[in-house]
Amino acid sequence: MDRRTAISRIGVMLGGALSASTLSALVSGCSTPAEEGFTPSFLSSDQLERIARMSNAVIPDTDTPGARVAGVHRFIDTLLAEYHPRPEAETFRSMLDEFTSRHDIDALSDEALVKRLTEVDRLWSAGQEDRVWAGIKQWTIAGYYTSEVGMTQELRMMPFTEARMDMPRSEIERTWA
Amino acid sequence: MGMSMRMNSTNRTAAIHVQEPYDAIVVGSGMTGGIAAKELCERGLKTLVLDRGVAFEHGTSFVTEHVPPWDLPRHGRVPLDQQRDEYEIQSKVYLFDEATKHLFVKDSEQPYKQEKSFDWIRANQVGGRSLMWARQSYRWGPQDFLANLEDGHGVDWPIRYEDLAPWYDYIEGYVGVSGQAEGLPQLPDGNFLPPMEMTAVEKHLKRHIESNFPDRRMTIGRSAVLTQALNGRAACHYCGTCERGCSAKSYFSAVSVSLPDAMATGNMTLRSNAIVHSVIYDPETNRASGVRFIDAETKEMIEVHARLVFLCASTLGTTQIMLNSKSSEFPNGIANSSGVLGRYLMDHHMGLIAGGRTDEYNDRFYNVNRPNDIYIPRFRNLGGASKRTDYVRGFAYQGSSWRSGPGRAASMAGIGADFKHSFRDPGPWTMELWGYGECLPKRENHCRLSETETDQWGIPQLIINAAWGDNEKAMRKDCLECAGEMLDVAGFKDIYIRDNIESNPPGLAIHEMGTARMGRDPQTSVLNGFNQAHDVPNLFVTDGACMTSSAVQNPSITYMALTARAVDYAVRANP
Numbered sequence: 001m002d003r004r005t006a007i008s009r010i011g012v013m014l015g016g017a018l019s020a021s022t023l024s025a026l027v028s029g030c031s032t033p034a035e036e037g038f039t040p041s042f043l044s045s046d047q048l049e050r051i052a053r054m055s056n057a058v059i060p061d062t063d064t065p066g067a068r069v070a071g072v073h074r075f076i077d078t079l080l081a082e083y084h085p086r087p088e089a090e091t092f093r094s095m096l097d098e099f100t101s102r103h104d105i106d107a108l109s110d111e112a113l114v115k116r117l118t119e120v121d122r123l124w125s126a127g128q129e130d131r132v133w134a135g136i137k138q139w140t141i142a143g144y145y146t147s148e149v150g151m152t153q154e155l156r157m158m159p160f161t162e163a164r165m166d167m168p169r170s171e172i173e174r175t176w177a
Numbered sequence: 178m179g180m181s182m183r184m185n186s187t188n189r190t191a192a193i194h195v196q197e198p199y200d201a202i203v204v205g206s207g208m209t210g211g212i213a214a215k216e217l218c219e220r221g222l223k224t225l226v227l228d229r230g231v232a233f234e235h236g237t238s239f240v241t242e243h244v245p246p247w248d249l250p251r252h253g254r255v256p257l258d259q260q261r262d263e264y265e266i267q268s269k270v271y272l273f274d275e276a277t278k279h280l281f282v283k284d285s286e287q288p289y290k291q292e293k294s295f296d297w298i299r300a301n302q303v304g305g306r307s308l309m310w311a312r313q314s315y316r317w318g319p320q321d322f323l324a325n326l327e328d329g330h331g332v333d334w335p336i337r338y339e340d341l342a343p344w345y346d347y348i349e350g351y352v353g354v355s356g357q358a359e360g361l362p363q364l365p366d367g368n369f370l371p372p373m374e375m376t377a378v379e380k381h382l383k384r385h386i387e388s389n390f391p392d393r394r395m396t397i398g399r400s401a402v403l404t405q406a407l408n409g410r411a412a413c414h415y416c417g418t419c420e421r422g423c424s425a426k427s428y429f430s431a432v433s434v435s436l437p438d439a440m441a442t443g444n445m446t447l448r449s450n451a452i453v454h455s456v457i458y459d460p461e462t463n464r465a466s467g468v469r470f471i472d473a474e475t476k477e478m479i480e481v482h483a484r485l486v487f488l489c490a491s492t493l494g495t496t497q498i499m500l501n502s503k504s505s506e507f508p509n510g511i512a513n514s515s516g517v518l519g520r521y522l523m524d525h526h527m528g529l530i531a532g533g534r535t536d537e538y539n540d541r542f543y544n545v546n547r548p549n550d551i552y553i554p555r556f557r558n559l560g561g562a563s564k565r566t567d568y569v570r571g572f573a574y575q576g577s578s579w580r581s582g583p584g585r586a587a588s589m590a591g592i593g594a595d596f597k598h599s600f601r602d603p604g605p606w607t608m609e610l611w612g613y614g615e616c617l618p619k620r621e622n623h624c625r626l627s628e629t630e631t632d633q634w635g636i637p638q639l640i641i642n643a644a645w646g647d648n649e650k651a652m653r654k655d656c657l658e659c660a661g662e663m664l665d666v667a668g669f670k671d672i673y674i675r676d677n678i679e680s681n682p683p684g685l686a687i688h689e690m691g692t693a694r695m696g697r698d699p700q701t702s703v704l705n706g707f708n709q710a711h712d713v714p715n716l717f718v719t720d721g722a723c724m725t726s727s728a729v730q731n732p733s734i735t736y737m738a739l740t741a742r743a744v745d746y747a748v749r750a751n752p
């Protein structure tokens with residue numbers, strides 16, 4: 001979100017209750033979250049790094065930041081730590097370790113990883129069950145498009161404005177997050 | 178002083194604090210309690226409003242208003258263990274999420290018994306469910322007040338449309354309802370603010386419905402959301418998450434509108450955390466002399482007295498209090514000489530979904546999350562050719578269209594830069610219709626008090642026993658068929674039709690009503706045509722409990738109109 005948008009948003013909030021974190025995000029120039037200092041709650045550092053590499057292969061850096069910069073891997077760690085019941089999360093962890101060694105993820109260069117995951121995705125899309133890949137892909141999409149990067153840089157947040165429910169598509173640069 | 182202390186023999190709490198008397202007590206501060214409070218206070222009555230929920234104030238309590246997903250710890254998700262263990266029923270509500278869960282009670286802390294599945298959705302704060310309602314506001318038509326008389330289900334309403342029409346005018350002017358006048362007798366026009374707009378796809382469906390089915394109409398939802406400023410409240414800014422609270426007061430809630438207006442009179446005392454236990458009956462005067470409540474924080478039992486008692490605690494909340502108000506004169510609950518208190522529980526049946534896709538209008542879009550839907554008013558059993566032989570009453574639809582967002586990526590093949598960039602465009606259009614049907618008043622659909630189990634305040638738990646009947650099921654079939662044929666004539670593709678009756682038991686429409694019904698005969702009803710208890714003249718019930726039939730319209734605006742009318746009567750008649 002650019003500062004002008006941020007400030008015009010505050011203008012229409014009409015005294016609405018802003019959480020401290022929102023307000024600070026809005027006025028601090030919406031900086032990219034820093035990686036250092038983050039300790040995963042559920043995954044090991046190695047597991048977190050593998051998730052980060054794979055989610056960034058799904059949504060890479062282009063003219064806008066990709067999944068890693070958006071913090072998707074940390075979101076996935078939070079889901080596993082807090083959203084999913086612990087037995088489900090533990091099952092996913094062991095399946096993830098098996099997936100990692102089966103595909104030799106740690107040994108692959110970023111380029112080779114993309115190649116490997118393209119094949120994994122092709123098989124999954126064709127109907128082959130792959131719970132690890134399904135989880136990574138679905139959580140990456142869910143996390144990226146609800147992140148600040150995904151909603152304000154890659155896509156656009158709906159403005160707070162007068163409604164136009166039937167308007168030309170061409171007047172909107174990118175779709176709503 | 179009217180402060181004589183009466184100990185209830187069933188009361189297990191030793192300490193009873195008798196407070197100063199008021200002119201009126203209102204139990205509940207939500208949709209109807211807020212209106213009752215405002216109307217009583219504006220007429221100069223010193224009014225005590227009691228609510229079992231936590232304190233909640235306009236503005237400062239709206240802690241998640243405008244908070245974006247990334248500032249919510251789990252981007253909106255409530256942990257699955259917590260949903261199951263603490264919010265087993267409340268988590269079924271479509272808008273239950275990380276930003277709203279604090280607005281719902283914990284089922285684990287406030288249990289009730291389901292002899293058959295019944296989803297009892299309850300708010301956790303002052304202002305009640307008026308904070309989270311869907312804001313749809315439709316008048317009942319003349320046929321709705323005649324339905325019971327004409328087909329023999331339930332008892333006749335003691336009022337007709339003409340009795341309520343001026344009060345609809347009044348309450349719509351106060352609440353602020355946007356909508357389009359249509360001139361339909363079954364869905365009378367109101368005192369509307371300018372309508373919201375339909376999308377290109379909704380306009381397309383409207384054209385095809387109205388040209389193919391002369392008896393059917395599609396209109397924009399009539400919504401208690403301001404499309405222009407009203408009484409110091411701003412027009413909607415379309416942030417799209419009304420239920421988190423609105424600092425601009427653009428949609429109507431008790432928190433933002435009626436309670437502040439009541440407070441501004443100087444005549445209201447509002448007490449939160451006040452769990453009303455029972456209404457106190459005085460056999461010498463045959464009046465309700467006040468209520469007993471438990472302070473949820475101190476557990477003290479407190480008695481308060483007043484000339485008038487208004488129960489606005491929500492349909493089942495009110496009836497639970499009345500059933501628990503036992504005396505030698507009313508051993509089965511206050512004002513229950515008829516024995517129908519707790520009976521004829523209704524809700525609208527829903528979970529009827531029909532949708533389709535279109536490849537047209539890819540050059541059209543929208544710029545906001547409209548807090549409103551489209552509406553197709555009832556067209557069955559309205560006389561002439563609309564008469565059905567397989568069921569009585571009727572159904573209506575809400576519906577909406579949208580272009581799919583980036584979430585569709587989760588189920589699509591691909592990874593990488595091109596994949597990512599392909600979601601910068603909106604996806605294809607979907608149009609859905611959601612059917613809602615009228616529910617017949619049936620004696621066997623009821624609630625009663627448990628004889629063995631109490632809640633944490635010593636109040637008997639409510640047992641609920643209600644189910645959909647054959648009339649509702651026959652209506653559902655027709656409702657889905659009609660939806661499918663409307664989408665079909667409009668050229669939608671991949672049409673799907675689903676009857677989700679199993680996941681939509683009574684209660685989940687959150688239009689539960691009945692159990693202390695109005696009627697002409699004191700032997701078969703609890704309340705008269707002014708929402709006044711037949712048996713106890715200074716006791717009024719104006720929430721959904723009063724309803725004699727359910728119609729199909731979303732009911733809040735009708736409850737509010739009935740409330741304003743009942744207060745006007747009560748203050749003039751001074752029973």
